[in-house]
Amino acid sequence: MATFSGPEVLVENLTAEQLFNKLSNLTNLKEIIPSSIESFEASEDSCSFKMKGMPKLDLFISEKNPFSKISLSANGSPVSFSLDCFIRDCGEKCQARLEVYAELNMMMKMMVEKPINNFLNVLSEKLRTI
Secondary structure: OEEEEOOOEEEOOOOHHHHHHHHOOHHHHHHOOOOOOEEEEEOOOEEEEEOOOOOOEEEEEEEEEOOOEEEEEEOOOOOOEEEEEEEEEEOOEEEEEEEEEEOOOHHHHHHHHHHHHHHHHHHHHHHHOO
């Protein structure tokens, strides 16, 4: 299992509850999706998109812990993959951190590490100002 972690960011405009509620509806992800993402589609509890040089990903909400964690898991992917958002309450603000977990061999990890880390950095930076 390979783990990729984005930076922890302070979300100044939203409380933990507000960020959790916003991200629990995947149609709101369009506000933080990087411009390099192709063919983004979403419903309330699932989304799909393509990153350059990688296969299309279909994700669905697999776990929700109110105001602290949302997990998205891959649906029908040849690689077991999940994207987790950890939220920590800071009063009128909150902190958020994104992590990707993927079942990858060493060669695949080396190939996708840079695009996934770039993806997490862009998402994290956009979360800061959501």
